[in-house]
Amino acid sequence: MTADRRALRAVRSALIERLGAEMTKSGSAVVMWTASCLVAGGCTAIAGVDKPYHLADGGEACTPDEAPCLQNRPQTCSEAGEWQDEAECPAEAPVCDDGRCTVPRSCATMDAICGPRGDEGCCGSLVVPGGTFDRGDAEPRLATVNDFRLDRFEVTVGRFRAFLSEYPASWPAVGAGAHPKIPDSGWRSAWDANLPVDRAALQASLHCEKPYFSWTDEVGEHELLPAACVSWYVAFAFCAWDGGRLPTVAERRYAAAGGDEQREYPWSGPESAPEPDESYAVYGCGLDGSCEIADLQPGGSRSPRGDGRWGQADLGGNVWEWVLDSFAEDYPLDCEDCAVLTPDTNHMIWGGGWRSEKATLLTSAFQERAPDGHFAGAGLRCARAR
Template sequence: MATRPPRQPLSTLLALCTLAAILGSSHAYSGGVAEQDANASVHAERDHAQAPPPSCAGGTPGADDRCGLGHDDDCCASLPVPGGTFNRLNDPRYPASVSSFHLDKYMVTVGRFRRYLEETGGPTQASPPPAGAGAHPKIPDSGWDAAWNTMLPATTAEMKRALVCDPYGWPTWTDAPAANEDKPIVCATWLELFAFCAWDGGRLPTQAEMNYAAAGGDEQRLYPWGSSPITSEDAAFCCQGEGTTSLPCEDAFPPWSLIHCTTDDLAPVGSFPRGAGRWGQLDLAGEAYKVTRDAADDDRPLVPCDDCSRLDNHAALRVAHGGSFVAAGYRQTTTYRAPYETDGRHYYVSAMCARDLPGP
């Protein structure tokens, strides 16, 4: 068990930090899909691709076959999510259909993101993604917008400096490979996470896809594992990721997080197998918020919705799901979502890539 650093006087902590913006407006969702064999999904291989994604081609730490609690799983594993129809906002007035797709088993790790930077130097203004990259095959104009290029860091060195964000927080990036390679990459912008998934042969999931997978389709789970209350064995939340309980459990923003959290509270990906979703994905709750393709500036559901996404390429906010290691339990539910700045950098936000089934 990790040893916590000495607690600093509250007056000192208050002087060091500014209040973080509280993520969120909560929304409920539910789903509908034919019964599937969850156990088969948990052990499914990447049957839609023979070669590993580019981020795992090098077999380096955090991008190898040593992810998960047993350190024996493919860090780039991607599992099928069968399509179906469900009700957004847990409201029959807002039905939506989602086509079958794959969702990565794990969040993007530091090691995988490092591979991206080493191979491409990007995403930067000098090496942006190609226009249209990372598109949803059924959603026109959902790929990379060249107008975003100017919002990227000018150089790789500038981006690496920016990945060490929030001086009172816990960035996972280090300039040289270190102990965090199998932890989620945080402090990356929505644009950089979009670019990573596109380069890796995938894309950001839509809001509907992300929640559909987390809620287990027609099982309409309150948490990815079901309806049982969240505990420190299910997910990294409320600064309990390293195994200790921090009470009272408040929304862990400064100064509370500075008193109760440590760098160990953000765990390596896949550390909580008891919290697996219906189709085998891990960390759908906790660890770090998972960003989606959707804009959050307008919160109204799109009707009708058949593989829909609120695009708005000029949006200042994006929808994120799944709670984080510093957030209270109610933010880890599948009924909760939160806005995240398009160009924001936070130590509690990351991503999980979606992938599309091969054509006939």
């Protein structure tokens, strides 16, 4: 062994002995990390226990007190100074914030009161495994989506009330609500003019198509009904504020069709397509002119019978749902995580609604709408990162 190496080992031993004494006194994770770093010889610089550390291989530095997120996975800094992923956030707490799994903002003060038995969180978000399906009619048009989460329920009046209570501070920043794999899909400053100017204006806009709107200005019996009368711009802003985004047409249709099962209706099996009736979906009340707001039902009222393949409720019926895409006459023959984003054009709503006929419950059915329009039969559901 050379004299230089013997000297280095002596210095390192002295430092480890000193750090061991510090561990005994403080039990500090930072001190333990520093000691293990010295033993392994994996650090290029140690400037004190309150300083950042750097990996010898040039990787990203971390310190033991850091706890960020990688999409919906908390990350922690190991004793070796390396990032390590924790378990993916669960469906009931699908948002990673400051290194911990939590519920979306719209459910922060809401108890588990949703679902057919009233015992589910209203913000549960279920994983839709990625894959490829055919959204063509006359010819194959294959669309591929990667894994994503889609909320189990449509956004309720109660959840929207939380958004309104913070408005206009809840306006999205430029780039918010973007699809992680679609460039320039986030909020644009040019859209600011399409949002209500203040809280009173937003609240007033929720009273569309009287007497069919679900909103109430005070907390009441409608808290579990789907929020409606929201424009595409407001739907986009809500999902961005809530830590999510609007789903693309491909994602929304893929989830409803059960992916490669190519379901006719969300509740269909791969080889069967039961015709709609009131046990599967909330629809059709207005066909004889007798529609009342009482015909609109709380989210998940037809669950599990009417659920989609991956557990989402009301993918057919209750309220139509805005999607990210602009309206287009045609789609590419093949695409992956794609969307049509054309400025100053109409958008689309999917899934059928409580005042619609049964043909609108087909997983291929949609309607074209002006993005600044307000419709008592149109609401929203948010998508999120896996």
